[in-house]
Amino acid sequence: MRLTPQNAVFTAIDTTDLNAAIALGKSLAPISGGIKLGKEFFTSHGPQGIMAVAGETTPLFLDLKFHDIPNTVAGGVRAAAKFIKPNMLTIHASGGPAMIRAAADASAEFGEGRPLILGVTVLTSMDDADLKAVGVESPAEDQVLRLAELAQKNGADGVICSPREIQALRNLCGPDFKLVVPGIRPLGSDHGDQKRVKTPVEAMTDGASYLVIGRPITGAPDPAAAASAIVGGIAA
Numbered sequence: 001m002r003l004t005p006q007n008a009v010f011t012a013i014d015t016t017d018l019n020a021a022i023a024l025g026k027s028l029a030p031i032s033g034g035i036k037l038g039k040e041f042f043t044s045h046g047p048q049g050i051m052a053v054a055g056e057t058t059p060l061f062l063d064l065k066f067h068d069i070p071n072t073v074a075g076g077v078r079a080a081a082k083f084i085k086p087n088m089l090t091i092h093a094s095g096g097p098a099m100i101r102a103a104a105d106a107s108a109e110f111g112e113g114r115p116l117i118l119g120v121t122v123l124t125s126m127d128d129a130d131l132k133a134v135g136v137e138s139p140a141e142d143q144v145l146r147l148a149e150l151a152q153k154n155g156a157d158g159v160i161c162s163p164r165e166i167q168a169l170r171n172l173c174g175p176d177f178k179l180v181v182p183g184i185r186p187l188g189s190d191h192g193d194q195k196r197v198k199t200p201v202e203a204m205t206d207g208a209s210y211l212v213i214g215r216p217i218t219g220a221p222d223p224a225a226a227a228s229a230i231v232g233g234i235a236a
């Protein structure tokens, strides 16, 4: 299946339970756009587990957030492209220009079906005070814009940002740059550790390319119904 704005929701399946992840993947694939698997699932079940959940056809976002020296990140991107074949994968944009360029070049070796490289800007669980605590004095939005510009200049296909920065990023980076957006909370749902949030409809209206939604779907009593309600709300 191709990634299109019509298949805009990637469900984050964050669990160590292989069978639960397979069941969620099966029930959600026909409803939302794809699935996102990250550190918790990958560390438990590796590439084979990921293939068991995503199969050959479900769009897959591999969220391992590589952050290392350029040579090591390039190796990680190549290994992911070869053994997992995700549609999109993440690196930390704060790894710097050479690291971003190494990731983009490594992905380009895989031609048309290559994974899109997305730079994580400022984690959606961080606010201005958290940034200050790690030595970044500028507000979150300024830091997101700075890192997105760096990512775009060095060959990344897009960034991970919060819904609060979508409009500013669209103006800065143009219509084709992918904005993949976690920190999505339907009205009334628990924010948990997410600090920079908006609703699914607000994020799509602002110009997101794809939404990443985990607990509001996977933690619902009926995850398929929760996903349908979100997708239906966006379509309406």
Ligand SMILES: O=c1ccn([C@@H]2O[C@H](COP(=O)(O)O)[C@@H](O)[C@H]2O)c(=O)[nH]1
Pocket: 012, 014, 038, 063, 120, 122, 123, 124, 125, 160, 161, 182, 183, 184, 192, 194, 212, 213, 214, 215, 216
């Ligand atoms: O800045 C970021 C980068 C990645 N994530 C990931 O998205 C999902 C969000 O899950 P929720 O349960 O909807 O909060 C999760 O897998 C994170 O690792 C993010 O939230 N923020």
